[in-house]
Amino acid sequence: xxxxxxxxxxGRARPWxxxxxxxxxxxxxxxxxxxxxxxxxxxxxxxxxxVPGAPADLDWDATLAFRHHLWSTGLGVADAMDTAQRNxxxxxxxxxxxxxxxxxxxxxxxxxxxVGVNTDHVPDEVIPIRRVIDAYVEQLQYAEDQGAGVVLMxxxxxxxxAAGPGDYEHVYREVIARAGRPVLLHWLGAAFDAxxxxxxxxxxxxxxxxxxxxxxxHAPDRVRGIKxxxxxxxxxxxxxxxxxxxxxxxxxxxxxxxxxxxxxxxxHSQALLGAFAGIAPLAAAAIAALDAGDxxxxxxxxxxxxxxxxxxxxxxxxxxxxxxxxxxxxxxxQPSFAMVGGLHSGRSLPHLSELVRLADEAGALxxxxxxxxxxxxxxxxxxxxxxxxxxxx
Numbered sequence: 187x188x189x190x191x192x193x194x195x196x197g198r199a200r201p202w203x204x205x206x207x208x209x210x211x212x213x214x215x216x217x218x219x220x221x222x223x224x225x226x227x228x229x230x231x232x233x234x235x236x237v238p239g240a241p242a243d244l245d246w247d248a249t250l251a252f253r254h255h256l257w258s259t260g261l262g263v264a265d266a267m268d269t270a271q272r273n274x275x276x277x278x279x280x281x282x283x284x285x286x287x288x289x290x291x292x293x294x295x296x297x298x299x300x301v302g303v304n305t306d307h308v309p310d311e312v313i314p315i316r317r318v319i320d321a322y323v324e325q326l327q328y329a330e331d332q333g334a335g336v337v338l339m340x341x342x343x344x345x346x347x348a349a350g351p352g353d354y355e356h357v358y359r360e361v362i363a364r365a366g367r368p369v370l371l372h373w374l375g376a377a378f379d380a381x382x383x384x385x386x387x388x389x390x391x392x393x394x395x396x397x398x399x400x401x402x403x404h405a406p407d408r409v410r411g412i413k414x415x416x417x418x419x420x421x422x423x424x425x426x427x428x429x430x431x432x433x434x435x436x437x438x439x440x441x442x443x444x445x446x447x448x449x450x451x452x453x454h455s456q457a458l459l460g461a462f463a464g465i466a467p468l469a470a471a472a473i474a475a476l477d478a479g480d481x482x483x484x485x486x487x488x489x490x491x492x493x494x495x496x497x498x499x500x501x502x503x504x505x506x507x508x509x510x511x512x513x514x515x516x517x518x519x520q521p522s523f524a525m526v527g528g529l530h531s532g533r534s535l536p537h538l539s540e541l542v543r544l545a546d547e548a549g550a551l552x553x554x555x556x557x558x559x560x561x562x563x564x565x566x567x568x569x570x571x572x573x574x575x576x577x578x579x
Contacts, residue, residue, distance in 0.1 A: 188558030191565055193539040199570055202542075204558055208487060208549020209467035213260045213474035220447055220454070220473045221434070223262040223300060224462035225269035226253055227510045228276060228284065229520040242271070242280035242526040249284070250291050252463075252519045259470035261462060262298030263288065264337065268378060269460040270302075271507055273342070275527025278307035282328065289332035300335035300370060300458075305343045315353055318344050322361040330366045337413065337458075338362075340374040342381045351387030351397045358401045368410035370436065370458075373398060375416040377503040391421045399428055406430040413438045413458045417503070422446060426453050440499040440506070444488050447473075448481065460506060461495040464513035465550045494544040497537075505532035509541055513550070516542070516557040523564065535568060 188204045229252065230236040234243035253263050265288045266272065266281050276284070285301045292299035305321035313321075318341060329336050338361060348354055362369060373394075376383040386394035402409045412429070414422045415438030423446070426435040437446040437455035446455040462469045468487050475483035498509035508529055515523040524530050533541075542561055551557040 188555045190542060190558050190561050191539075191570055192543055193536045193565075193570070195536050197536065202546070204546045204551060204554040205549065206554065207467070207552050208490070209471045209552075210487075211471070212258065212467065213470055213477075215474070215477070217260045217470065217473045217477060219476040221262070221298075221436070221456040222260075222462060222469060222473050223264040223298065223436070223458040224256045224466050224469070225264040225267045225458060225460040226256060226463050227507060227514065228270050228280075228526060229511075229514070230524050230526045232522050232524065236275075236524065236526045236528065238275075238528050240527070241277045242275055244280060244284070244526070245520070246287060248520050250287060252514060253288055253291055253297070254295065255519060256463065256466050257292070257295050257297035259466045260474070261466055261470050262300070263292065264300050264302075264458050265334075266302040267337065267339070267372075267460075268302075268374065269463060269507060269510060271526055271529065272302060272304060272339070273306055273379065274504065274507065275525065275529055280526075281306075285329055285334060286332050289334045293333065298335075300337050301329050301332075302337050302339045302372070303329050303369075304339040305341040308343060310342070312346050313343055315344075315347050315357060318347055319357055319360045322357070323364050326361060326365060326369075335367070335370070335410075336365060337370040337372050339372045340379070340382050340385050342379070345382050345385055348387060354386050354397055355401055355404070359404055362401075362405055362408050365408060368408050370410050371398065371401070371412040372438070373412060373414050373416065374438075375418075377417055377501075378415060379504065391416060391418060392424070395421065395425045395428075399425065402433055403430060406433055409433055411436050411456065415439065417441050417499075419446060422455065423450070426455060440495045441492070443495070444485065444492050447488075448476075448484065460510055461491070461498065464498065464510050464545075465491045465494070465548065467552065468548070468550055490548040491550060494541070494548045494550060497541055497544050505529070508532040509538075512538055512541060513545060516545070516560055517552045518556050523560075535565070535570075538564075 411434030472488035
Protein backbone atom coordinates (compact mmCIF):
# COMPACT_ATOMS: atom_id res chain seq x y z
CA UNK A 187 0.00 0.00 0.00
CA UNK A 188 1.16 3.58 -0.70
CA UNK A 189 2.19 5.87 2.11
CA UNK A 190 1.73 9.62 2.25
CA UNK A 191 2.26 12.46 4.69
CA UNK A 192 -0.80 14.28 5.98
CA UNK A 193 -0.68 17.77 7.45
CA UNK A 194 -2.60 18.77 10.56
CA UNK A 195 -4.07 22.30 10.67
CA UNK A 196 -1.03 23.45 12.65
CA GLY A 197 1.26 22.15 9.92
CA ARG A 198 2.56 19.08 11.75
CA ALA A 199 3.13 16.06 9.51
CA ARG A 200 1.97 12.51 10.15
CA PRO A 201 2.10 9.34 8.04
CA TRP A 202 -0.93 7.75 6.39
CA UNK A 203 -1.34 4.59 4.37
CA UNK A 204 -3.76 4.68 1.43
CA UNK A 205 -6.31 1.95 0.85
CA UNK A 206 -7.72 0.55 -2.40
CA UNK A 207 -10.42 2.19 -4.54
CA UNK A 208 -13.99 1.29 -3.61
CA UNK A 209 -15.72 1.32 -6.99
CA UNK A 210 -16.40 -2.26 -8.11
CA UNK A 211 -15.97 -1.41 -11.80
CA UNK A 212 -17.91 0.43 -14.46
CA UNK A 213 -21.62 -0.46 -14.74
CA UNK A 214 -22.28 -2.82 -17.63
CA UNK A 215 -25.76 -1.46 -18.34
CA UNK A 216 -27.05 2.11 -18.74
CA UNK A 217 -28.11 3.71 -15.46
CA UNK A 218 -31.90 3.58 -15.11
CA UNK A 219 -33.29 4.36 -11.68
CA UNK A 220 -31.75 7.83 -11.37
CA UNK A 221 -30.50 10.49 -13.76
CA UNK A 222 -26.96 11.46 -12.86
CA UNK A 223 -25.03 14.42 -14.26
CA UNK A 224 -21.53 15.32 -13.12
CA UNK A 225 -20.76 19.03 -13.38
CA UNK A 226 -17.34 19.04 -15.04
CA UNK A 227 -14.38 21.37 -14.50
CA UNK A 228 -11.91 22.64 -17.11
CA UNK A 229 -8.19 21.89 -17.41
CA UNK A 230 -5.74 24.73 -18.17
CA UNK A 231 -2.91 24.43 -20.67
CA UNK A 232 0.36 23.86 -18.85
CA UNK A 233 2.67 26.83 -19.30
CA UNK A 234 -0.08 29.23 -20.38
CA UNK A 235 -0.76 32.60 -18.78
CA UNK A 236 -3.73 31.38 -16.74
CA VAL A 237 -3.33 34.11 -14.13
CA PRO A 238 -6.12 36.08 -12.42
CA GLY A 239 -7.92 38.26 -14.93
CA ALA A 240 -6.40 36.62 -18.02
CA PRO A 241 -8.53 34.89 -20.67
CA ALA A 242 -8.78 31.14 -20.03
CA ASP A 243 -6.27 29.11 -22.06
CA LEU A 244 -7.49 25.52 -21.91
CA ASP A 245 -5.89 22.16 -22.55
CA TRP A 246 -8.67 20.94 -24.81
CA ASP A 247 -7.39 17.38 -25.04
CA ALA A 248 -7.39 16.97 -21.25
CA THR A 249 -10.63 18.91 -20.78
CA LEU A 250 -12.51 16.72 -23.27
CA ALA A 251 -10.81 13.53 -22.08
CA PHE A 252 -12.23 14.22 -18.63
CA ARG A 253 -15.71 14.43 -20.11
CA HIS A 254 -15.17 11.12 -21.88
CA HIS A 255 -14.11 9.67 -18.52
CA LEU A 256 -17.42 10.81 -17.01
CA TRP A 257 -19.47 9.42 -19.91
CA SER A 258 -17.59 6.12 -19.68
CA THR A 259 -18.93 5.59 -16.16
CA GLY A 260 -22.52 5.96 -17.39
CA LEU A 261 -23.02 9.46 -16.01
CA GLY A 262 -24.06 12.48 -18.04
CA VAL A 263 -22.06 15.71 -18.17
CA ALA A 264 -23.24 19.12 -17.06
CA ASP A 265 -20.88 21.57 -18.72
CA ALA A 266 -20.16 25.28 -18.67
CA MET A 267 -21.68 25.44 -15.19
CA ASP A 268 -20.20 27.08 -12.10
CA THR A 269 -17.90 24.05 -11.69
CA ALA A 270 -16.28 25.04 -14.99
CA GLN A 271 -15.45 28.38 -13.32
CA ARG A 272 -18.19 30.51 -14.83
CA ASN A 273 -17.67 33.98 -13.33
CA UNK A 274 -14.43 32.72 -11.74
CA UNK A 275 -11.98 32.51 -14.62
CA UNK A 276 -13.85 31.07 -17.61
CA UNK A 277 -14.41 34.02 -19.96
CA UNK A 278 -17.27 34.22 -22.50
CA UNK A 279 -15.16 33.21 -25.51
CA UNK A 280 -13.82 30.12 -23.73
CA UNK A 281 -17.33 29.30 -22.53
CA UNK A 282 -18.68 29.30 -26.08
CA UNK A 283 -15.84 27.13 -27.33
CA UNK A 284 -16.32 24.75 -24.40
CA UNK A 285 -20.01 24.34 -25.22
CA UNK A 286 -19.32 23.69 -28.90
CA UNK A 287 -16.51 21.22 -28.26
CA UNK A 288 -18.38 19.36 -25.51
CA UNK A 289 -21.50 19.09 -27.65
CA UNK A 290 -19.47 17.59 -30.50
CA UNK A 291 -17.78 15.17 -28.09
CA UNK A 292 -21.15 14.16 -26.64
CA UNK A 293 -22.49 13.40 -30.11
CA UNK A 294 -19.49 11.21 -30.84
CA UNK A 295 -20.31 8.86 -27.96
CA UNK A 296 -24.03 9.55 -27.58
CA UNK A 297 -23.32 10.95 -24.14
CA UNK A 298 -25.91 12.91 -22.14
CA UNK A 299 -25.03 16.60 -22.00
CA UNK A 300 -26.57 19.77 -20.61
CA VAL A 301 -24.82 23.13 -20.60
CA GLY A 302 -25.21 26.33 -18.64
CA VAL A 303 -26.90 29.35 -20.20
CA ASN A 304 -26.39 32.67 -18.46
CA THR A 305 -26.01 36.39 -19.19
CA ASP A 306 -22.30 36.58 -18.33
CA HIS A 307 -21.09 37.64 -21.77
CA VAL A 308 -22.54 41.07 -20.96
CA PRO A 309 -20.23 43.40 -18.99
CA ASP A 310 -20.61 43.19 -15.22
CA GLU A 311 -22.95 46.16 -14.83
CA VAL A 312 -26.58 47.03 -14.17
CA ILE A 313 -28.68 46.49 -17.27
CA PRO A 314 -32.46 46.76 -17.77
CA ILE A 315 -34.72 43.72 -17.68
CA ARG A 316 -35.17 43.77 -21.46
CA ARG A 317 -31.42 43.34 -21.96
CA VAL A 318 -31.32 40.55 -19.39
CA ILE A 319 -33.87 38.64 -21.48
CA ASP A 320 -31.95 39.30 -24.69
CA ALA A 321 -28.69 38.14 -23.11
CA TYR A 322 -30.26 34.90 -21.88
CA VAL A 323 -31.85 34.24 -25.28
CA GLU A 324 -28.57 34.86 -27.12
CA GLN A 325 -26.81 32.17 -25.08
CA LEU A 326 -29.84 29.88 -25.21
CA GLN A 327 -29.93 29.94 -28.98
CA TYR A 328 -26.19 29.30 -29.24
CA ALA A 329 -26.37 26.29 -26.90
CA GLU A 330 -29.36 24.83 -28.73
CA ASP A 331 -27.65 25.40 -32.09
CA GLN A 332 -24.85 23.14 -30.81
CA GLY A 333 -27.41 20.46 -29.95
CA ALA A 334 -26.93 20.71 -26.18
CA GLY A 335 -29.58 20.54 -23.49
CA VAL A 336 -29.94 23.77 -21.53
CA VAL A 337 -29.67 24.73 -17.88
CA LEU A 338 -30.88 28.30 -17.25
CA MET A 339 -28.36 29.44 -14.65
CA UNK A 340 -29.03 32.12 -12.08
CA UNK A 341 -28.04 35.51 -13.50
CA UNK A 342 -26.16 38.17 -11.57
CA UNK A 343 -27.59 40.73 -13.99
CA UNK A 344 -31.12 39.65 -13.14
CA UNK A 345 -30.36 39.70 -9.42
CA UNK A 346 -29.21 43.33 -9.76
CA UNK A 347 -31.98 44.48 -12.08
CA ALA A 348 -35.04 42.81 -10.53
CA ALA A 349 -37.25 45.04 -8.42
CA GLY A 350 -39.16 42.06 -7.01
CA PRO A 351 -40.54 38.58 -7.73
CA GLY A 352 -42.54 39.81 -10.71
CA ASP A 353 -39.41 40.65 -12.65
CA TYR A 354 -38.04 37.13 -12.14
CA GLU A 355 -41.30 35.62 -13.35
CA HIS A 356 -41.36 37.88 -16.39
CA VAL A 357 -37.75 37.15 -17.41
CA TYR A 358 -37.98 33.39 -17.02
CA ARG A 359 -41.32 33.16 -18.81
CA GLU A 360 -39.96 35.13 -21.75
CA VAL A 361 -36.78 33.05 -21.98
CA ILE A 362 -38.47 29.68 -21.50
CA ALA A 363 -40.96 30.54 -24.24
CA ARG A 364 -38.06 30.88 -26.68
CA ALA A 365 -36.51 27.50 -25.87
CA GLY A 366 -36.70 24.82 -28.52
CA ARG A 367 -37.07 22.03 -25.97
CA PRO A 368 -37.64 21.74 -22.20
CA VAL A 369 -34.98 23.37 -20.04
CA LEU A 370 -33.64 22.91 -16.55
CA LEU A 371 -33.74 25.82 -14.12
CA HIS A 372 -30.90 26.37 -11.67
CA TRP A 373 -31.32 28.02 -8.29
CA LEU A 374 -27.80 28.71 -7.04
CA GLY A 375 -27.59 29.82 -3.43
CA ALA A 376 -25.58 32.68 -1.98
CA ALA A 377 -23.10 30.22 -0.44
CA PHE A 378 -21.89 29.58 -3.99
CA ASP A 379 -22.19 33.19 -5.20
CA ALA A 380 -22.87 36.04 -2.78
CA UNK A 381 -24.12 38.22 -5.66
CA UNK A 382 -27.15 35.91 -5.96
CA UNK A 383 -28.42 36.66 -2.44
CA UNK A 384 -32.20 36.98 -2.47
CA UNK A 385 -32.61 35.33 -5.86
CA UNK A 386 -36.21 34.89 -7.03
CA UNK A 387 -37.01 38.04 -5.10
CA UNK A 388 -36.63 36.96 -1.49
CA UNK A 389 -33.98 35.96 1.04
CA UNK A 390 -36.59 33.61 2.55
CA UNK A 391 -36.18 30.23 0.79
CA UNK A 392 -39.87 29.39 1.20
CA UNK A 393 -41.01 32.66 -0.40
CA UNK A 394 -38.43 32.33 -3.20
CA UNK A 395 -39.59 28.75 -3.80
CA UNK A 396 -43.12 30.04 -4.38
CA UNK A 397 -41.76 32.25 -7.17
CA UNK A 398 -39.76 29.42 -8.74
CA UNK A 399 -42.84 27.20 -8.61
CA UNK A 400 -45.00 29.81 -10.32
CA UNK A 401 -42.41 30.05 -13.11
CA UNK A 402 -42.54 26.28 -13.56
CA UNK A 403 -46.32 26.03 -13.34
CA HIS A 404 -46.72 28.68 -16.03
CA ALA A 405 -45.29 26.24 -18.62
CA PRO A 406 -44.57 22.86 -17.00
CA ASP A 407 -44.28 21.17 -20.38
CA ARG A 408 -41.33 23.44 -21.18
CA VAL A 409 -39.45 22.86 -17.92
CA ARG A 410 -37.67 19.54 -17.55
CA GLY A 411 -36.75 20.20 -13.93
CA ILE A 412 -34.98 22.43 -11.47
CA LYS A 413 -31.52 22.02 -9.98
CA UNK A 414 -31.44 23.22 -6.39
CA UNK A 415 -28.07 24.28 -4.99
CA UNK A 416 -29.00 25.74 -1.62
CA UNK A 417 -27.22 23.21 0.64
CA UNK A 418 -30.58 22.99 2.44
CA UNK A 419 -32.09 19.51 2.27
CA UNK A 420 -35.33 20.61 3.92
CA UNK A 421 -35.92 23.31 1.31
CA UNK A 422 -35.26 20.81 -1.47
CA UNK A 423 -37.63 18.18 -0.10
CA UNK A 424 -40.34 20.81 0.39
CA UNK A 425 -40.10 22.12 -3.18
CA UNK A 426 -39.72 18.62 -4.61
CA UNK A 427 -43.07 17.64 -3.11
CA UNK A 428 -44.78 20.55 -4.89
CA UNK A 429 -43.39 20.11 -8.40
CA UNK A 430 -45.90 19.36 -11.16
CA UNK A 431 -45.96 15.80 -12.46
CA UNK A 432 -43.21 15.28 -15.02
CA UNK A 433 -40.97 18.04 -13.64
CA UNK A 434 -37.91 16.61 -11.89
CA UNK A 435 -35.92 17.82 -8.93
CA UNK A 436 -32.17 17.68 -9.61
CA UNK A 437 -30.20 17.94 -6.42
CA UNK A 438 -27.25 20.27 -6.38
CA UNK A 439 -26.85 19.76 -2.63
CA UNK A 440 -23.27 18.58 -2.22
CA UNK A 441 -23.83 18.17 1.54
CA UNK A 442 -26.88 15.88 1.62
CA UNK A 443 -27.10 14.12 -1.75
CA UNK A 444 -27.08 10.55 -0.43
CA UNK A 445 -30.50 10.79 1.22
CA UNK A 446 -31.93 13.14 -1.40
CA UNK A 447 -31.10 10.81 -4.29
CA UNK A 448 -32.31 7.77 -2.33
CA UNK A 449 -35.61 9.53 -1.69
CA UNK A 450 -38.32 9.07 0.90
CA UNK A 451 -40.23 6.20 -0.69
CA UNK A 452 -42.52 8.51 -2.64
CA UNK A 453 -40.21 11.02 -4.28
CA HIS A 454 -36.50 11.24 -4.94
CA SER A 455 -34.12 13.74 -6.46
CA GLN A 456 -32.13 13.23 -9.61
CA ALA A 457 -28.50 14.34 -9.49
CA LEU A 458 -26.63 17.23 -11.06
CA LEU A 459 -23.61 17.64 -8.84
CA GLY A 460 -20.12 19.04 -8.89
CA ALA A 461 -19.29 16.39 -6.31
CA PHE A 462 -19.99 13.66 -8.88
CA ALA A 463 -17.12 14.94 -11.04
CA GLY A 464 -14.72 13.97 -8.27
CA ILE A 465 -16.26 10.59 -7.48
CA ALA A 466 -17.71 9.54 -10.83
CA PRO A 467 -16.92 5.79 -10.68
CA LEU A 468 -18.42 5.54 -7.19
CA ALA A 469 -21.46 7.65 -8.06
CA ALA A 470 -22.22 5.53 -11.12
CA ALA A 471 -21.72 2.28 -9.19
CA ALA A 472 -24.05 3.52 -6.45
CA ILE A 473 -26.82 4.32 -8.93
CA ALA A 474 -26.26 0.91 -10.54
CA ALA A 475 -26.82 -0.62 -7.09
CA LEU A 476 -30.20 1.12 -6.92
CA ASP A 477 -30.95 -0.22 -10.39
CA ALA A 478 -30.24 -3.71 -9.04
CA GLY A 479 -32.58 -3.23 -6.07
CA ASP A 480 -29.70 -2.95 -3.60
CA UNK A 481 -30.22 0.20 -1.49
CA UNK A 482 -27.71 -1.02 1.10
CA UNK A 483 -25.09 -1.30 -1.61
CA UNK A 484 -25.98 2.20 -2.77
CA UNK A 485 -25.35 3.61 0.69
CA UNK A 486 -22.23 1.53 1.20
CA UNK A 487 -20.70 3.03 -1.94
CA UNK A 488 -21.99 6.60 -1.81
CA UNK A 489 -22.31 7.22 1.93
CA UNK A 490 -18.55 7.56 2.60
CA UNK A 491 -18.24 10.13 -0.17
CA UNK A 492 -20.45 12.66 1.58
CA UNK A 493 -17.86 13.68 4.25
CA UNK A 494 -15.41 14.18 1.38
CA UNK A 495 -17.90 16.35 -0.51
CA UNK A 496 -18.73 18.38 2.59
CA UNK A 497 -15.04 19.15 2.96
CA UNK A 498 -14.57 20.02 -0.72
CA UNK A 499 -17.61 22.32 -0.59
CA UNK A 500 -16.83 23.78 2.83
CA UNK A 501 -16.73 27.56 3.36
CA UNK A 502 -15.84 29.58 1.41
CA UNK A 503 -17.96 27.32 -0.78
CA UNK A 504 -17.21 29.14 -4.04
CA UNK A 505 -13.69 27.66 -3.91
CA UNK A 506 -14.92 24.09 -4.12
CA UNK A 507 -13.66 24.09 -7.72
CA UNK A 508 -10.12 23.86 -6.33
CA UNK A 509 -10.98 20.55 -4.66
CA UNK A 510 -12.58 19.15 -7.82
CA UNK A 511 -9.48 19.99 -9.88
CA UNK A 512 -7.21 18.60 -7.15
CA UNK A 513 -9.09 15.27 -7.17
CA UNK A 514 -8.88 15.16 -10.96
CA UNK A 515 -5.12 15.69 -10.73
CA UNK A 516 -4.67 13.04 -8.03
CA UNK A 517 -6.66 10.61 -10.20
CA UNK A 518 -4.59 11.29 -13.30
CA UNK A 519 -7.16 13.25 -15.30
CA GLN A 520 -4.99 16.34 -15.75
CA PRO A 521 -1.23 16.77 -16.03
CA SER A 522 -0.73 19.39 -13.32
CA PHE A 523 -2.56 20.78 -10.34
CA ALA A 524 -3.43 24.09 -11.97
CA MET A 525 -6.59 26.03 -12.76
CA VAL A 526 -7.54 28.96 -14.95
CA GLY A 527 -7.39 32.25 -13.12
CA GLY A 528 -4.82 30.80 -10.70
CA LEU A 529 -7.67 29.36 -8.65
CA HIS A 530 -5.59 26.36 -7.54
CA SER A 531 -4.33 28.70 -4.81
CA GLY A 532 -7.86 28.86 -3.37
CA ARG A 533 -7.27 26.16 -0.72
CA SER A 534 -4.44 25.58 1.74
CA LEU A 535 -2.13 22.57 1.98
CA PRO A 536 -3.76 21.42 5.25
CA HIS A 537 -7.17 21.63 3.53
CA LEU A 538 -5.89 19.55 0.61
CA SER A 539 -4.27 17.12 3.03
CA GLU A 540 -7.62 16.49 4.71
CA LEU A 541 -9.11 16.06 1.25
CA VAL A 542 -6.55 13.30 0.54
CA ARG A 543 -7.52 11.54 3.78
CA LEU A 544 -11.26 11.77 3.13
CA ALA A 545 -10.88 10.72 -0.51
CA ASP A 546 -8.93 7.67 0.66
CA GLU A 547 -11.55 6.77 3.27
CA ALA A 548 -14.27 7.10 0.62
CA GLY A 549 -12.34 4.88 -1.78
CA ALA A 550 -12.36 7.73 -4.31
CA LEU A 551 -8.67 7.52 -5.27
CA UNK A 552 -8.78 5.59 -8.54
CA UNK A 553 -5.05 4.77 -8.49
CA UNK A 554 -3.70 5.14 -4.92
CA UNK A 555 -0.07 4.66 -6.01
CA UNK A 556 -0.35 7.51 -8.49
CA UNK A 557 -2.19 9.70 -5.99
CA UNK A 558 0.54 9.09 -3.42
CA UNK A 559 3.31 9.97 -5.86
CA UNK A 560 1.60 13.20 -6.87
CA UNK A 561 0.68 14.30 -3.34
CA UNK A 562 4.10 13.47 -1.93
CA UNK A 563 5.75 15.40 -4.77
CA UNK A 564 3.56 18.42 -4.09
CA UNK A 565 4.51 18.32 -0.41
CA UNK A 566 8.19 17.94 -1.26
CA UNK A 567 7.93 21.02 -3.47
CA UNK A 568 6.77 22.90 -0.37
CA UNK A 569 9.52 21.53 1.81
CA UNK A 570 7.53 18.83 3.61
CA UNK A 571 9.52 15.66 4.37
CA UNK A 572 8.78 12.40 2.58
CA UNK A 573 6.63 9.91 4.50
CA UNK A 574 8.13 7.46 6.97
CA UNK A 575 7.16 3.81 6.93
CA UNK A 576 4.36 2.95 9.35
CA UNK A 577 3.61 -0.36 10.97
CA UNK A 578 0.51 -2.20 9.82
CA UNK A 579 -2.10 -2.09 12.65
